[in-house]
Amino acid sequence: MTTQQQQFKLIFKGRLEFNNKRSFEMAIRHWENRLETYYKTDVLFKIEDIFVEDENALILPQQVIMSTEKFWRNTTGILSEIAQFGIVGTIGAWLVDNGNLLEEQTIEPNSEKTAVASYIHGRELVQKGENYSEASAALSQAISKYERHALAYERRGYINYKLKNYNDALHDFDKSVGINPNNAEPYYGRGKVRMIKNEWDAAAQDFENTYKRSIALQPIYWLARLRRGESLFHSKRFEEAIKEFQLFLRRPFREGDPNFQRRRRALMLLGRAYVELDKLDDGLEAIDQAMAIKAGKEFAPDTEGLVTRAIAKRKAGTEAFTQDLEKAAEMGSPEATRLLAEWQ
Numbered sequence: 001m002t003t004q005q006q007q008f009k010l011i012f013k014g015r016l017e018f019n020n021k022r023s024f025e026m027a028i029r030h031w032e033n034r035l036e037t038y039y040k041t042d043v044l045f046k047i048e049d050i051f052v053e054d055e056n057a058l059i060l061p062q063q064v065i066m067s068t069e070k071f072w073r074n075t076t077g078i079l080s081e082i083a084q085f086g087i088v089g090t091i092g093a094w095l096v097d098n099g100n101l102l103e104e105q106t107i108e109p110n111s112e113k114t115a116v117a118s119y120i121h122g123r124e125l126v127q128k129g130e131n132y133s134e135a136s137a138a139l140s141q142a143i144s145k146y147e148r149h150a151l152a153y154e155r156r157g158y159i160n161y162k163l164k165n166y167n168d169a170l171h172d173f174d175k176s177v178g179i180n181p182n183n184a185e186p187y188y189g190r191g192k193v194r195m196i197k198n199e200w201d202a203a204a205q206d207f208e209n210t211y212k213r214s215i216a217l218q219p220i221y222w223l224a225r226l227r228r229g230e231s232l233f234h235s236k237r238f239e240e241a242i243k244e245f246q247l248f249l250r251r252p253f254r255e256g257d258p259n260f261q262r263r264r265r266a267l268m269l270l271g272r273a274y275v276e277l278d279k280l281d282d283g284l285e286a287i288d289q290a291m292a293i294k295a296g297k298e299f300a301p302d303t304e305g306l307v308t309r310a311i312a313k314r315k316a317g318t319e320a321f322t323q324d325l326e327k328a329a330e331m332g333s334p335e336a337t338r339l340l341a342e343w344q
Contacts, residue, residue: 238273
C-alpha cells in the first residue's frame, strides 16, 4: 500500500455559527467554489449533511472515519477556510494511526470582526493568567456583539471561578450550556463550582456530561473522569468512584500530559475508597503506590496517606498503625492527632 492509500482514523467534532443568513450563504458559496476549483470530490463531507439553515451553522456531530491523509488535508483545509466566515465556534480534528495521535487541529474563526477579535483577546489573557478584569471586559464585549457566544460565556465563567465569584461563574456556565449543550468545557467548569459548594451528586453529573462530550484523546476527558470519581467518593458512592479511578490510572499518560501529574492524587483517592469498603489489602497497595510518587499537581500530602494507611492497619488488627499516626501527627496533621487521642 502506498502512502497516499494508507488508511488513518480521522475524527471530527464541533460547530461553527454564522452571524446571519448572508454570512451563512457566503460560506456555502465558498465551499461550492473551492470544490469546483480545487478540492473536487476529495473532501469527507457534503454541504447538505453539515450546513444547517435553520441555525445558520455548520454542525459536525462526532465523526470517526477511516480515510487517507489526502482527505484529511483537504477536509481540514476547507473547514479552516469556512471558519473565517463564522462568528463563533470550534471544530476539533484528530488524525490517528493505530491508537497514536499523529496530528490535532483546532479550527475556529480568526478575523477582525469585533465578536471574534474580542473573544480571542480575552481568551489569550486568560491562558496567560493575566489581567482578568481586562479579559472579562473583552469577553463581555464579544457577548454584546453576539449574544449566543457560548465560548465567551464559558471563558468568562472560568474567570469568575478563579476570582471566587462562584454564583457569577454558575450563571456563565449555565448560559454556555444553554446555548450549546454539546461543548464539554462549561460542564467541567460548572462541576468544579459544584464541588466547592459540596453539591457532589450534581458535580458528578456535570463531569459525566464533560467526558461524554469529549474524546479520549483530550486531557479534559480523563480529568473529568478523575473529578467524577472524586465527587462520587464524597457522595459515599465508593464502588462507582473506584471504577473511575481505575479507568484513569489504566491510561498510559505521557509525561507531557497534564494528567500524568495527577496520578498520585488518583491513587490516594482510590486507596481511601478501598479502605471505606474494607478492601484493606487493595487500599494499602494503592496508598503505597501513591506515596512512592514524589511530585505532581494537586499534590496529596503524605499525611493523608499515612492517616489512611493507619486506618486500614487498625481495621486489619495491626498494632503498627500507631507508627503511621505518630508520624503524621509530627508532620502537623490535626486528624492524626485526633485519632491518636481517640485510639490510645
